[in-house]
Amino acid sequence: MSKRKEQQDKLAAIWATKKVGGPTRQNAPSPQDTLGVTGAKQSDASSSRKGASPLGLLSEALINVGEHKTSSMVVDEIVVIPSERCLPSFIRDRFDFSEDPDFLSLKESIESSGQQLPILVRPHPTEDGCYQIAFGHRRHRACQELSFPVRAVVRNMSDEELVIAQGKENNEREDLTFIEMALFASHLRKNFPRRVVISAIGKSSKNYISMLATITEAIPESIIKNIGKAKGVGRPRWEKLASYFAAGQLRGELNAELNSLLETIEFDSASSPKRFEEVLGLLEQSSLVEKPKQISKQLKAKNGGNLGEVQISEKMFRLTIKRDVAPEFADYLSSHLEKLIADFESEGK
Structure with missing residues (x-):
């Protein structure tokens, strides 16, 4: 069985789960449509991510949950919820986007073609009958402004699981600054x-x-x-x-x-x-900015021994290691310089 076919079968089994009552259930898209994002307009899929679609991210997340279910994590099918019953995450990850061109394009897409990609929510921990959004805040806002209900996947999540899901989707996007x-x-x-x-x-x-x-x-x-x-x-x-x-x-x-x-x-x-x-x-x-003076700092080992000195000014950073005082540290630092540079560059900054 191909990896793609195996993923589709797993996803189909997960979509079939039925545990949530209350909101209107809606038939999920077929695994083929889900994984290929067929029929989705680019602007709705503008929840863009590096190397994969947002719906692919959701599919992957659901499959992972399906394989690692715990008592605190239950997956359900796509359901339709009144948008006013979906409340934001308790930690905000974006600035106001109401006038952002990408958001306005997304809103136009949903108005003309409907919401192609579901959002991810959990039952709200303090507001009865409401849900808390893990990700999909822009899709939810667009539906709310259009007076549309929102399509969502409901999953029981702890606070930690919610912010990790929220952050993971953000990591895959190219538009989070x-x-x-x-x-x-x-x-x-x-x-x-x-x-x-x-x-x-x-x-x-x-x-x-x-x-x-x-x-x-x-x-x-x-x-x-x-x-x-x-x-x-x-x-x-x-x-x-x-x-x-x-x-x-x-x-x-x-x-x-x-x-x-x-x-x-x-x-x-x-x-x-x-x-x-x-x-x-x-x-x-401005001439009113207090120019930082040069700062000197001694580097000390845990045993109190002197390893060297750092000098920092507005235009200079100097690290001095005296080989006659700390030869092993000097050798260690010298042998790890390329790794330090690689680690810095791997952060993409």
Whole structure:
């Protein structure tokens, strides 16, 4: 039996499960249509992902659950639920998208062709008769604005399972921006252990998670929200912006100048990437920014021994290891430089 045929048979068995009462059931698409996304308009499938369709992601998730069922995880068929009974996840992963061109295109597609891809929900833990969305917030919003019911797969999930499912779908999308992911990870860190954060954001590197935290802890969230999702602005630019907020480098006059910029009509009407550049440009050009002084830090081993020294300034990062003091550490670091570079580049930043 081919791998594709085996996947289709598993999926068909899962779609046939019947456990949820209440919302109207709807016949699921055939496994062939499900796996091939036949008939789905590109804009509805614009829940785009790298290397596979969003419906393929849902199919894969359901198959995995079907193979690893636990008492806290039950899969059901596609059901039709009044959109007002589906409430957002308790952790937000996106900025407002109501005027986003991709969302408006998705809404037009659903209005003309119907909702091609179901969303994933769980019974709401505190609101009787309601459901909580794991992923598919944009599809749900489109249906809600159109006064359409929403097609959904209902699955019992713990809080951890919900945010991991929410994050995994985001990892497969190409339109979730760097700062949206950084804020999502920041909110997760406040409520969940590191292993959940790692699973949800799809990055196993502790350094990557720490880097996200450094940025979101330095820049006030109100500033980030005023800028918006800043599509196309990646890690280096956000790190540059964060450097101006770190260690209280902004003087009072510059804070006032920045707040004045945020309140202008021109700033509010600009695109999100343009707003980012305006904020960064203001800080780069201002003489009111406290220039960071050179910082020197001794590197100590657990036993208190001196391993070397780090010197950091605005334009320099220097690591000095004295071979006569710590020869083994110097050799270790030298032999791992290529791996450090590869690890950094594998993060795609």
